[in-house]
Amino acid sequence: xxxxxxxGPSLLPWLVILPLLWSILSLTAGQRLQPLIATTAVGLxxxxxxxxxxxxxxxxxxxxxxxDWAVPLGIRLRLDGLALLLLLLTSGITSVCTLHAGRYLxxxxxxxxxxxxxxxxxxxxxxxxxxxxxxxxxxxxxxLLGFSAVGLVALTGEKKALAASLRYLYAALLGxxxxxxxxxxxxxxxxxxxxxxxxLTFTDSISGQAALALMTLGLLLKMAAFPLHSWxxxxxxxxxxxxxxxxxxxxxxxxxxxxxxxxxEMAPDNLTFSAAQLLGALGxxxxxxxxxxxxxxxxxxxxxxxxxxxxxxxxxxxFPLTTGTGxxxxxxxWEGGWLQLTSHALAxxxxxxxAGNLVLAMGRPDLPGLHGAGRYLPFSLLGFGLAGxxxxxxxxxxxxxxxxxxxxxxxxxxxxWWILVLLSGSAxxxxxxxxxxxxxxxxxxxxxxxxxxxxxxxxxxxxLALLALALGILSAWPQWLISxxxxxxxx
Amino acid sequence: MMDLHFWxxxxxxFTSLGAAAIIFWLDENNSRMRSxxxxxxxxxxxxxxxxxxxxxxxxxxxxxxxxxxxxxxxxLRADALGVMFAGLSSxxxxxxxxxxxxxxxxxxxxxxxxxxxxxxxxxxxxIAFAGNLFTFLIFYELLTxxxxxxxxxxxxxxxxxxxxxxxxxxxxxxxxxxxGVLWMHSLAxxxxxxxxxxLDALLPEQASTLKWIFLLLIGGLAVKAAxxxxxxxxxxxxxxxxxxxxxxxxxxxxKAGAFGIVRVVYDxxxxxxxxxxxxxxxxxxxxxxxxxxxxxxxxxxxDIKRRLAFSTVSQVSYIALGISLFGPxxxxxxxxxxxxxxxxxxxxxxxxxxxxxxxxxxxxxxLNGAGRRMPGTSLAFTIGALGMIGLPPIAGxxxxxxxxTGALHADMDWVLLVLILSSLMNAGYFLPLLYxxxxxxxxxxxxxxxVLGRWDTSLWLLIPPLVTASLSLLAGLLAASDFSPLxxxxxxxxxxxxx
Numbered sequence: 001x002x003x004x005x006x007x008g009p010s011l012l013p014w015l016v017i018l019p020l021l022w023s024i025l026s027l028t029a030g031q032r033l034q035p036l037i038a039t040t041a042v043g044l045x046x047x048x049x050x051x052x053x054x055x056x057x058x059x060x061x062x063x064x065x066x067x068d069w070a071v072p073l074g075i076r077l078r079l080d081g082l083a084l085l086l087l088l089l090t091s092g093i094t095s096v097c098t099l100h101a102g103r104y105l106x107x108x109x110x111x112x113x114x115x116x117x118x119x120x121x122x123x124x125x126x127x128x129x130x131x132x133x134x135x136x137x138x139x140x141x142x143x144l145l146g147f148s149a150v151g152l153v154a155l156t157g158e159k160k161a162l163a164a165s166l167r168y169l170y171a172a173l174l175g176x177x178x179x180x181x182x183x184x185x186x187x188x189x190x191x192x193x194x195x196x197x198x199x200l201t202f203t204d205s206i207s208g209q210a211a212l213a214l215m216t217l218g219l220l221l222k223m224a225a226f227p228l229h230s231w232x233x234x235x236x237x238x239x240x241x242x243x244x245x246x247x248x249x250x251x252x253x254x255x256x257x258x259x260x261x262x263x264x265e266m267a268p269d270n271l272t273f274s275a276a277q278l279l280g281a282l283g284x285x286x287x288x289x290x291x292x293x294x295x296x297x298x299x300x301x302x303x304x305x306x307x308x309x310x311x312x313x314x315x316x317x318x319f320p321l322t323t324g325t326g327x328x329x330x331x332x333x334w335e336g337g338w339l340q341l342t343s344h345a346l347a348x349x350x351x352x353x354x355a356g357n358l359v360l361a362m363g364r365p366d367l368p369g370l371h372g373a374g375r376y377l378p379f380s381l382l383g384f385g386l387a388g389x390x391x392x393x394x395x396x397x398x399x400x401x402x403x404x405x406x407x408x409x410x411x412x413x414x415x416x417w418w419i420l421v422l423l424s425g426s427a428x429x430x431x432x433x434x435x436x437x438x439x440x441x442x443x444x445x446x447x448x449x450x451x452x453x454x455x456x457x458x459x460x461x462x463x464l465a466l467l468a469l470a471l472g473i474l475s476a477w478p479q480w481l482i483s484x485x486x487x488x489x490x491x
Numbered sequence: 492m493m494d495l496h497f498w499x500x501x502x503x504x505f506t507s508l509g510a511a512a513i514i515f516w517l518d519e520n521n522s523r524m525r526s527x528x529x530x531x532x533x534x535x536x537x538x539x540x541x542x543x544x545x546x547x548x549x550x551x552x553x554x555x556x557x558x559x560x561x562x563x564x565x566x567l568r569a570d571a572l573g574v575m576f577a578g579l580s581s582x583x584x585x586x587x588x589x590x591x592x593x594x595x596x597x598x599x600x601x602x603x604x605x606x607x608x609x610x611x612x613x614x615x616x617x618i619a620f621a622g623n624l625f626t627f628l629i630f631y632e633l634l635t636x637x638x639x640x641x642x643x644x645x646x647x648x649x650x651x652x653x654x655x656x657x658x659x660x661x662x663x664x665x666x667x668x669x670x671g672v673l674w675m676h677s678l679a680x681x682x683x684x685x686x687x688x689x690l691d692a693l694l695p696e697q698a699s700t701l702k703w704i705f706l707l708l709i710g711g712l713a714v715k716a717a718x719x720x721x722x723x724x725x726x727x728x729x730x731x732x733x734x735x736x737x738x739x740x741x742x743x744x745x746k747a748g749a750f751g752i753v754r755v756v757y758d759x760x761x762x763x764x765x766x767x768x769x770x771x772x773x774x775x776x777x778x779x780x781x782x783x784x785x786x787x788x789x790x791x792x793x794d795i796k797r798r799l800a801f802s803t804v805s806q807v808s809y810i811a812l813g814i815s816l817f818g819p820x821x822x823x824x825x826x827x828x829x830x831x832x833x834x835x836x837x838x839x840x841x842x843x844x845x846x847x848x849x850x851x852x853x854x855x856x857x858l859n860g861a862g863r864r865m866p867g868t869s870l871a872f873t874i875g876a877l878g879m880i881g882l883p884p885i886a887g888x889x890x891x892x893x894x895x896t897g898a899l900h901a902d903m904d905w906v907l908l909v910l911i912l913s914s915l916m917n918a919g920y921f922l923p924l925l926y927x928x929x930x931x932x933x934x935x936x937x938x939x940x941x942v943l944g945r946w947d948t949s950l951w952l953l954i955p956p957l958v959t960a961s962l963s964l965l966a967g968l969l970a971a972s973d974f975s976p977l978x979x980x981x982x983x984x985x986x987x988x989x990x
Binding site for chain 2: 335374375378382389394395396400401404405407408411412419423426427430434437438441442443472473475476479
């Protein structure tokens with residue numbers, strides 16, 4: 001076993017192949033076979049993820065060349081600590097969403113036909129992005145991800161969802177187009193697209209600058225950074241709950257992941273102090289605007305969706321905190337930033353699942369519908385409540401640990417304005433989270449209007465929320481995993 | 492054996508965490524099972540704390556430690572000071588649980604109530620045993636989260652408003668505290684409460700930074716300790732059910748703030764350094780202002796619970812006042828008051844709850860003749876009130892005696908004046924109540940009388956205040972014995988001053 005882990009063939013391609021196979025199979029197979037296929041596929045992907053983890057623990061960072069073609073002709077997959085973190089996160093969250101969807105879709109029989117193929121496709125696309133080592137591959141991943149995500153939003157067939165998915169589609173297409181233009185510029189100038197090779201040769205030319213600017217713009221649109229965020233809340237709020245969880249938890253992070261790879265790995269010298277501050281400022285604006293808008297929402301899922309806009313803003317603080325700030329501050333920000341991504345992924349996925357359960361149970365989507373829920377829906381609320389603790393960044397939770405690291409980094413690098421952003425952002429999130437909590441304590445005149453959601457629905461939300469909390473106590477291992485991928489080696 | 496030393500503090504926490512988990516899991520209507528688990532957990536916790544108490548007095552060290560993040564450890568450590576607070580919390584938890592079982596009989600949402608109640612106690616014990624600032628912060632915030640559902644328990648508009656105010660204050664205080672802890676951490680690393688003189692190396696260059704951090708830390712803690720002008724949440728939170736008020740006021744929340752201040756002064760800065768930096772005098776003045784202002788406001792209240800609330804504002808600051816007197820006597824006075832005030836205040840709130848539940852009495856004017864109708868409750872109330880005034884031989888006298896001695900030793904004679912003025916006002920707002928209870932004839936019908944058993948009220952409601960009242964009497968009578976709160980506080984003080 002041990003020798004197989006160190007010397008056997010890498011399992012990386014299977015992380016893409018398996019979900020693709022699942023997608024194709026479930027598209028052709030009838031409705032009755034769907035659950036069987038889904039169960040088998042999820043089981044196999046989880047197994048593959050586990051083996052990839054074990055392989056990485058044995059071998060460390062490694063590449064896999066598809067069809068044994070060498071760079072620059074061939075395509076390489078790359079596994080490092082960061083990619084591994086996201087793979088684990090994706091496998092965990094997506095399989096819980098699958099579990100949730102398996103039960104939830106009984107409410108939406110119409111959506112069943114295309115849900116599974118699209119979900120599997122989405123999973124494959126995410127894994128492509130985490131593992132890609134070159135810019136074109138990333139383009140392919142982004143396109144696949146965009147299309148499958150748009151499809152998933154449109155699934156319900158409701159008017160609102162269709163309108164939202166159309167906006168989402170425009171944003172996704174525009175973003176990919178900008179990215180592709182940038183890629184073309186770089187290829188025309190440098191003749192290669194492999195990130196690690198480009199890192200050695202990337203020059204500070206006009207075309208290089210233009211390419212970076214275009215790609216960044218495309219990615220900011222795709223990750224719904226302020227002020228390009230307006231497509232996100234309706235799309236995430238109108239989708240089916242397991243889809244919302246997937247989109248907010250994972251899909252929205254793909255563009256950020258690429259953005260970091262792009263700037264901090266490929267062209268670290270091109271990131272000037274002011275550019276980094278600008279990215280941070282966009283993040284801060286998102287924190288405030290998203291938080292403020294979340295406070296104003298009356299619909300539960302819209303509130304959660306605006307909270308995603310705010311929370312994605314924190315991620316952008318990674319850039320100013322790692323640019324020219326010294327070794328220690330950079331390390332802290334790097335670990336804090338990715339820990340924030342991890343805990344937000346878990347907590348937000350949990351929160352969307354729980355919000356979906358609550359809406360299902362209440363039979364209406366607005367906040368006052370929660371009156372009396374404290375007595376009749378304790379489990380659905382528990383999932384929501386615990387996820388909220390992590391989102392507010394209160395201890396003990398992953399969100400708190402992440403904020404602590406980011407705060408430390410800001411303090412160490414003397415950028416006190418980010419401290420203000422982090423602290424007031426947390427206060428703002430407390431306002432909108434408690435706005436939901438407080439509704440649950442109001443007693444209702446008409447208590448028996450709730451229908452209990454199935455146990456598996458509540459349990460899947462609760463499981464993710466508990467993971468987000470556990471991240472606050474067991475953060476040492478993820479922190480180590482992240483630290484191995486710090487750009488510029490262990491520096 | 493080593494293992495037990497590692498696990499014991501966690502075990503204490505887990506008795507209430509586990510109880511909370513089981514209670515949330517149980518069915519709402521299964522109240523017998525819920526009560527058994529509650530009481531069993533409370534009992535086990537007291538036994539464990541006694542075990543630790545005996546160990547600590549013999550110099551044993553109980554410490555749970557693991558790494559959370561690089562450079563940050565999660566530390567639970569039972570030292571003499573922590574055990575003192577843990578002992579108070581677990582003892583009063585038992586009585587408050589008994590009381591709450593009787594008080595909430597037949598009302599909805601009891602599962603939620605007792606679940607969060609247990610969580611609240613777990614957080615309080617975490618605060619007691621926290622071994623560094625970071626761990627303290629974790630449990631301090633957890634306490635905010637677990638008390639919010641108790642404050643808004645009734646779900647009325649008024650309760651929700653009080654809850655909002657409570658959150659604004661406590662979460663705001665939490666942010667300030669976080670800023671202080673963060674700054675301290677980047678300056679001096681992971682500070683253990685066990686070590687001494689850790690900050691001395693930073694002097695004299697960082698003296699002003701240390702003063703700013705002190706301001707942030709104390710500012711964050713003063714919110715929960717309800718020091719003026721950060722006390723606004725406390726009287727409003729009175730809308731909560733009586734056992735919650737008892738718990739909030741006597742142990743969990745206000746004491747968590749006061750205890751935090753003790754930790755910061757003695758175990759983060761060290762009493763000598765705090766003195767050198769000139770931090771004690773401002774703290775003392777803030778405490779004195781709170782004491783006088785709280786008493787003054789209490790005089791003006793006509794609602795019993797609100798009068799008690801302002802009395803808490805005033806009384807809790809005796810603790811901070813005692814600490815700010817540089818010298819062992821002041822320390823003893825402040826710390827012992829942490830215990831004594833807990834016992835006496837919990838008694839008063841239990842009694843106020845009894846009057847409200849049994850006779851529907853909320854206002855002071857309605858108390859006329861209550862002593863004849865509810866002699867047991869009224870006796871307990873009298874002991875608590877006289878103790879608060881500082882009448883010997885009740886516990887409150889011991890606190891004030893040591894505070895006064897401390898003030899004289901520290902050459903801060905003005906503190907004496909504060910103590911005298913405050914005691915006069917204490918008498919001014921408690922004695923009229925006692926007069927009405929015992930000497931005024933009943934006027935007409937009680938506002939809302941319920942007959943609960945053949946005694947004053949149901950035994951669930953009657954026994955807890957009688958026991959805590961007797962304990963406050965005993966704590967004063969037997970102060971000189973080896974088993975009194977005073978004896979333990981003297982041990983703590985010896986250890987703080989002689990590292």
